[in-house]
Structures are given as C-alpha cells and as structure tokens.
Amino acid sequence: MMYISDSLIKMIEESFKQNWNRPALSDYKGITLYYRDVARKIAKMHIVFQGVGVKKGDKIAVCSKNQSNWAVVFLATLTYGAIPVPILHEFKPSNIEHIINHSDSKILFVGNAILESLTINHMQNLNTVICLDDFSLVHTKEKQTYITMEHLNEMFGKAYPKLFGPECISYEAEADTNEMAMINYTSGTSGFSKGVMIPYRALRSNAIFAYEVLPQVDNMSNVVSILPSAHMYGMMFEFLFEIMVGAHVHFLTRVPSPSVIVKAFEEIKPKIIISVPLVIEKIYKSRLQPFLSTPGVRFLLRLPIADKKIKTQINDTLTNSFGGEFEEVIIGGAAFNREADNFFNSIGFRYTVGYGMTECAPIITYADWKEKRVGSCGYAAPRMQVRINSSDPLSIPGEIQVKGENTMLGYYKNEQATNEAFTEDGWMRTGDLGILDRDGFLYIKGRSKNMILGPSGQNIYPEEIESIINNMPYVVESLVIEDDGKMVALIYPDLEGAAKDGFTTAAMIEAKMKENINVVNEELPNYSKISSVKIMPEEFEKTPKRSIKRYIYQN
Secondary structure, three states: OOOOOOOHHHHHHHHHHHOOOOEEEEEOOOOEEEHHHHHHHHHHHHHHHHHHOOOOOOEEEEEOOOOHHHHHHHHHHHHHOOEEEEOOOOOOHHHHHHHHHHOOEEEEEEOHHHHOOOOHHHOOOOOEEEEOOOOEEEEEOOHHHHHHHHOHHHHHHHHOOOOOOHHHOOOOOOOOOOOEEEEEEOOOOOOOOOEEEEEHHHHHHHHHHHHHHOOOOOOOOEEEEOOOOOOHHHHHHHHHHHHHHOOEEEEOOOOOOHHHHHHHHHHHOOOOEEEOHHHHHHHHHHHHHHHHOOHHHHHHOOOHHHHHHHHHHHHHHHHHHOOOOOOOEEEOOOOOOHHHHHHHHHHOOOEEEOEEOHHHOOEEEEOOOOOOOOOOOOEEOOOEEEEEEOOOOOOOOEEEEEEEOOOOOEEOOOHHHHHHHEOOOOOEEEEEEEEEOOOOOEEEEEEOOOOEEOOOOOEEOHHHHHHHHOOOOOEEEEEEEEEOOEEEEEEEEOHHHHHHOOOOOHHHHHHHHHHHHHHHHOOOOHHHOEEEEEEOOOOOOEOOOOOEOHHHHOO
16 A cells, blocks of 8 residues: 655655565566665665765766666665656767766766766766666765775664664655656757656656556556666656555566567566557567468458457467556557557457656556547546647647646756746647547647657657768758668758769669768667668658658658
8 A cells, every 4th residue: 555645755765664574676587675675775875875975956867777776776866855867778878978967967876888888087077986786886086985885884884773674764855845856868969858857746646646546556566667767657657656555676677578578477477567559569560460360360350259259369368478467558658559559459458558758757648448548548647637739629639738746847957948848828838739539538649749769668859860860971851760660761862962972873872871871870879770771852841841741751
C-alpha cells in the first residue's frame, strides 16, 4: 500500500520503512538490493555529498546504463534535496559534456564505459566525478572529498553507532511542492537540448496516478525495467512509482532486444509491463504476422467458431510470452501501428495506449485496457486537463494543450522557450495535433514536433540530424524519416555545385551522399544512425512558411 502525503520525499521515506526487509532493486542475472540496503547506501551517499560540499538545490548528474547503482544515486540525490540530472548514456561524449555544463552539475556519477570517452577538463564547473559501477572516486577538486571517500565506512559508523534500522532514516520534506525536483533533458545536442524543470508535484502526481490505476502493483510485485531510466517514461513507471509502492524492480542492464525481453518476462513474471510501440510491433511482425498470413489460418479466421478459437490461442501464447501475470501492457511514447492495434484488440490482449511527454513527467492521457478505444490514447489523467485549440475539437485537429499538476515549471536557463511553451491563459502547448471525442478520448492526428521514438524509448529529433546533413558538401536540404524502425535520409542535392567539382553522374552523386552520411553517423548515437539514403529528384514541397511538408514524405 502506498503512503500518501503532500510530500514526495516523505512518501519515499515511508516506503523504505514499510518495506525494509523486502527486495527493492536487482540487476538482471546479478545483485539484489533490499530496501534496507538501498537506505544504507543512500545514507552513505548523503555523507559523501556533505564531504563534497553539496548544498540543497545543487545539481548532480548521473549517466550510465540502467542498473541498481543508478537508482541508488537518483534516490540519494532526491532525498538530500539536491537536483538529479539524469543523462542518457547513449548520447555522444560532447553532448554529455554539454548537458553537464548547461545544468551547472557539481557532481557526475558515470558508468565506466562512458567515463572513458569524456574529457573532464571540458566540464570546468564539475567538482567531483565518481564511477557509478563501483563508487570509486575518479576526480575531485576538494581534499575533503578524498578524506570522506577513504573513511566513509568509519564516518557512517559514527553517524549511526547502533544498528541501522528504519528509525534511522528521516528525509527532510520539500518546502514547496512547486519547487524543482529534477532536470530532464529532451536531447543532448547543443542548440537543441532543453532542460525540462520538473517540480515535486509532477512526480508525486504521476506516482499517485499509477497507484490509482494500477492497484494490483504492490510490494509483492515484480517489474522489469527495459526503457532508459534517464527518460521520464521509464523512470516514472518502471522505477520511481515501484519504489514508492514497495515493488521489486529488475533492471535489464543489457540491450533490450525482443528475445532478451521475452526471456526476462518469462523468468521474472512482471505485474505490469511498460513498453514503446516498436517493441510490441516487432513481436507482432516477427512472431504473429507470418502465422496469420498463411492461407490456412486466413481461411480459418473467416469462420466465426474457428476465428474465436485461434484468436484465443494466440492471446494465450502472447500473454505467456510476457510472463502471464501482468495486469496490462501500457504502450506509450509514440503512435501505435494501427494494424497491430486492431489485431491486439480483436484477440482481447490486455494492453492500452497512453500519451505523455517529458514536460508532463510524463502522463497526460490514459484509459484502462478494459475501456480503451482503438486509435485513441485515453482521456485526461487525474489532476490533468486537455483541450484542443480548434474551432471544432470533435472533428478538426488542433494543437493539444494541457494544464494540471503534471506540467513542468519551464526550461532551465531558457526563458524564451519557456514563454513559447505556454499560452497566455496558462495552458502548456504540446506541439501535437489531435481531436477529442464526446467522451473526452484523445486521438492524435499528427506530431508537429516531429520527434521519432528510438528502439528502446530514446527520443530522436530529426531536425538535429538534418542540421548536420545540411552542412555536408553538395546538400541543399534533407529530411530524416523513420522506415520500419530505421532512420532514412532523403536528400535533395546541389547538382550544379557537384557537377562543377566533377560529380556528373547519378551514381557519383549517390556515392558522395553515402560518404556524407558516414561522416554524419560518426556524430550520432547508435539508435539514431542513418541506415540508408534516398536522392530526391526535386526540391521538397513546402508550406507558405517554407517549412517542408513532412507528412508527404513520411510514408
């Protein structure tokens, strides 16, 4: 049972006390930490923070793959009153360094694999660097930090001379729920990155929302964390909510391929599954579509009695492949494939599609699987309002605008972007287009922000990649689209300029563009690398404002 309080921090504290002897965090095929172990590590981390001179409100960056130590540092930072800055470990080194500098982070906890690629001198304001894999000290500007790290166990013993028990933890509650609790960056690239300032109220509201709609998830439940914890979707619903309700989080700690995910589900049997559309669609295409396409099955699906029996068998097989004990699969982060949506609905699979964004930490709309509607992503979550900026919200798509406890404070050190994100009457602009039916169900019709969801939930912003491509030789303009889970670059070349330099045939132009893309890919994380190039014979079609009409080329 979740302890409900006006204070997010006190809710976390009470969960530790109630679940002291229960498992909290596991690395898949690795260590398991109980709530008492996590509390002890948090207490030691607070001693380290004091030794480094961290004050409340100071920023602490954490960058690594999903693992238990990541969760420990995040919780330690939050309960100390400092501001965690989680950074996606797949960002390029220069982007990670940019975020650390832009966020004014004082300490960096970083996985060893990422650490090797960073240049500490590029992060001038950084006081201390600690390896997250084993909590070893890598760099510090303060002599006291060396002393603290060397004598940490001794200092812990002095601070807690008796047995360290539940009565030993007492985290100071936030003074105001509207204060900033964390900063989550929407991207790593300089010029595009925005640090979303998320208040305590938004984290608390999202946790209570999950508790309200998922009462089956309790301190006896297992959950598999497959999405990046550095992103709000995975962080909130595969980690933070589970900690606050006393559940057991299993971090996958490896590349979340469908085969690895299914194997983990079968072993751990999670109570709830959080996913992005691509994972579900891959399972649909690789495991179900070939079977459904055979002539015999197509024939049987046209017979009412056989159709029902086959769909029941498919549902049972699919359900078992996800562990069999989940309440529902919640899909979010991007639009769900309509064909897969229709099929999963027809077989009675327990799934639903929600809608959210980093700026709402993240939930905006949701409906339970029993009441979901195909093509919709639910209705406004508790403590949230949704409106459509349209003359006829029932039939004419308009911008989706939201208001409520989940919304951000704004963008860190970016007043202009913050002002642009809100309407004059205080509603937050999502940049997405949609309609609302008479029952309040939201149907997304387009994404004006053009964000593409990566294979493991990473946010890919095509404008960033295009800005790099457009600086390559003989490129007039470009468009980056997604095709079957891969990134494709559509390029309109400068044929006249290329011809002057000897590139006179189509084959030569194509070869040069592929060479350009190889250079571009060196700057991109693996999940957003361009897989192929298509040469466009003419300039892209534009709007009156000279913006490319993306929707024409997406398919």
